[in-house]
Amino acid sequence: MIRSDNGYFGEFGGRFVPEILLPALTQLEDLFFQLRDEPSFWQEYLTLTQEYSGRPTPLTPLRRLSRQLGGAQIWLKREDLNHSGAHKINNVLGQGLLVQRMGKKRVIAETGAGQHGLATAIMAARLGLEATIYMGDEDIERQYSNVFWMRQLGADVVAVTTGSRTLKDALDEALRDWAASVETTHYVLGTVCGPAPFPEMVAYFQSVIGEEIRQQALQQMDRLPHAIVACVGGGSNAIGAFGAFLDDPEVELVGVEAGGRSLDEGQHSVRLLKGTGETGIAQGYKTLFLQNDDGQLGDTHSIAAGLDYVGVSPILAYLTQTGRVIPDSASDAEVLEAFSLLMKVEGIIPALESAHGLAGGFKRAKAMQPDQNLVINLSGRGDKDIFNIARAFPQAEWTGFLQREALRSKELLAETGGQ
Amino acid sequence: MFPKQYEALQVMSHAVVGFPNLDENEKAIAGLVKSGVKLIELQVPFSDPVADGHTLVNACHDALKHGGSVRATLALAEKVCAKHPEATFILMSYLNPLYRYGLQALFEKAASVGIEGLIIPDWPVEEIEPWLPTFDELGLSPILMVTPNTPLERIERIAKASRGMIYVVSRMGVTGHQTQWGEDFQSYLDRIRQYTDLPLAVGFGVRSADDLNALAGKTEVAAFCSKYIEWQRNDGSDVAAEKMEAMIGEVSA
Structure with missing residues (x-):
């Protein structure tokens, strides 16, 4: 098992966040440290990934x-x-178990390609939680199909328009949300980055x-x-x-x-x-x-x-x-x-x-x-x-299909008024 | 100079270095000093300011396009500290730009140009403590933040590491939204005062003369920042300074 030295891996890691987030990170760390030493918790996690994923x-x-x-x-x-x-669901299912133990009713997440956002929306739907997903404006354009599914699953997808409008800006925005909502909300960080205990915890679930x-x-x-x-x-x-x-x-x-x-x-x-x-x-x-x-x-x-x-x-x-x-x-x-x-x-x-x-x-x-x-x-x-991929390998047939589909979609919208 | 405990309310305001541009910063700061602002934060713009709301995030991104940087901040500080000895200048920055400059060199330079305090929102007390001897030697005051959810033992630790004053984050969230100043807020201040004789600077959600009047008598400093930056963006620095002067005039002594 990958273990940090007080949140650090060599000189890297640590916990450099605004004071407001520290109590939640400490709470999460205490809970995680306690659970990872219980063999029954790992078994519960494995069973969940087997039954559901x-x-x-x-x-x-x-x-x-x-x-x-x-x-x-x-x-x-x-x-x-x-x-x-994608593998993103492993971490999300694991964090879902923690959310249930903490009794929080809302989750937030940052997402780049949308796979982590999608996994979080899936977990939230299954556990009956409210979900807000932050995604860079540029990434929304690049990965719209995941945005579509997240919204169908009931998650609120928020377009982030600051900075470079990609993953790092989505992470900033998720941290800002968390600073206001930390007492009722869990931040489902999607990767082995961010403040301790996230790198160690996500590594544990992905192991x-x-x-x-x-x-x-x-x-x-x-x-x-x-x-x-x-x-x-x-x-x-x-x-x-x-x-x-x-x-x-x-x-x-x-x-x-x-x-x-x-x-x-x-x-x-x-x-x-x-x-x-x-x-x-x-x-x-x-x-x-x-x-x-x-x-x-x-x-x-x-x-x-x-x-x-x-x-x-x-x-x-x-x-x-x-x-x-x-x-x-x-x-x-x-x-x-x-x-x-x-x-x-x-x-x-x-x-x-x-x-x-x-x-x-x-x-x-x-x-x-x-x-x-x-x-x-x-x-x-x-x-x-x-x-x-269609853009990387352009084909007239695909372009023609998109034009016809756009037209059909427009007509359908006009008929139903978006209802 | 930082105020003393229980002195009458002073206003702290803000400059994002490079917003709207470097020349305008000097003029805006002169306007703030003239309007009666006693403490001024010089914010180093950063690409990823996670504790700030949209007003300051956008100001940071604009500032970076107009030459804002650590070096520009130090250069501006050198000018304004010399020009306005009656005001107290505080360097506000996220950690990375300072870290990249070199922390020891940065602190020495900041102290030598006349900066009196430091606000670094993503630098927790555990990481600051080893630097306290350096700060004390240089006469730089680390101003740490306390938030409504900070546990008592942590307030104590933060109070012990703070110098000059303590920054009291008035509510949960980021900068740039309204706050209520009720009984909960008073007991929050009382909670902090148990552990310190330092003056308290209240920030986040100070947006009007009413807010200043609500804070007068409760706290020594009110940080009026995001709203001022909004004025600067919408009306220009001259009008922003006039509005500031009018507002400070409305505060009952």
Whole structure:
């Protein structure tokens, strides 16, 4: 289990929040520390993920693609098969158990690609809680299908129009809401970032991914894998996949960040590679942030809204510093190529976020031997990306369909008056 | 100079450095001093000001487009501290811009140009305590925040680390919304006074002469900030200063 030293991982982490939020964080930490030491709590959590989200998710061998690439045997950890379509639901279901114990009736969340917002809306619907989801204006445009579903599920989705109008601004806005509502509201932070105890707590719930990989590898490969590769936005799917292997130095752990269009300022979301992120303190914690000389957080870009974030998990910042985790990046173009390859050769539609892990993993697998095994954490499925993929691979047929659908939708609205 | 305990109400107001622009900041500050404002926060604009409401968030983003920065704040402080020795200037900033500058160097520079106090909303008392000897040596007063949900033992700890005055966040939430000044508020002030002889500066929700009159006699300082920034944005700094002067004139002594 990943444990902090009083909220810190090496020099990273901590709890840098306005005074008003401290009592709630302390309360949450006390509850979490008490529950994580009770074996029955972990069992309760596992049962919930099994009954509601179909865990354990399979470890799928990519036989055809591995042969085609000619290197290591590639396996996918299928977090895309979770209910809601991504690993985000693991953390949310876990935090849902805490919300029930605290007796709070409202939850709030920030979301980038909308997967965490969707998972939170699903949990809130199931537990009968009120939910408000903060999402950057720009991300709403990029991931509208998730916004549609969150609203259908009964959540209030608030468009954040300040700053860069992406994930970091949604997180700021969620913190502002929480400062006013903290006594009745739980903030379901979606990743292994933010003030303590969130990084440690989210890592705990996501550790189910790595625990399963370990058992499945021993069964299916008869040994531990040589490498595990995961995409890194905030870092929750990566920490989840890596956690069970930190003490096995023979297992390479590789985090793939969003290389975007280039490594020029504002064109990527790479924070772990040298010369990119610098140590800073913002959004409640200390980590490597993309920032300028004045300490202003920078603009980011990624084809995948879920990786388009300015900071990174303090746990990953630390593990990269110690050399345990190897940082890598994949460009937008490499990601689209990996996306197509998986779809056409193995019949699996990945999320664009997860396709970063594929791009990094395929590259690595090619340089390895056929008797070696490499696991890529497929953190989410790609249905939500239909509009982005259509834009990346333009087709007249799709454009024609959208025009006809827009017309039908307009006519229907005129007929019903939006009722 | 910070006020003494139980002195008559003084008004603290605000400049976001770079909003609406750096030249205007100097003029606006002169206007505030002339209108009777005794304490002025110089806010370093930040890209992610999580304790602020929309008025100050938008002012921060505008300020960053017009040259606002830590260095610009120190340069402005050097000018206004020299020009207005009767006023007390306080550096207000989120932690990261200061951290990036280098905390030790920043505190030394701030003290040397005449800054008397520091308000850093995302720097909790546990992290501030190791710096207290530095602050005492430099004559810089860390002004920590207490909020309505702060437990007693934490109020005690915050009071012990604070210098100059304590910033009393009047209600839950962020800056820029109304507050009620009822019995609950009075007992909140009493709760804090058990642990300190420092004057109390009340902020969040101080938006009118009525609010100032409600606070007169209860507290030593009222922070009138977001509303002033709204005036600045809508009416310009000259009219904002006139409104400030008129409002301070309405406060019963």
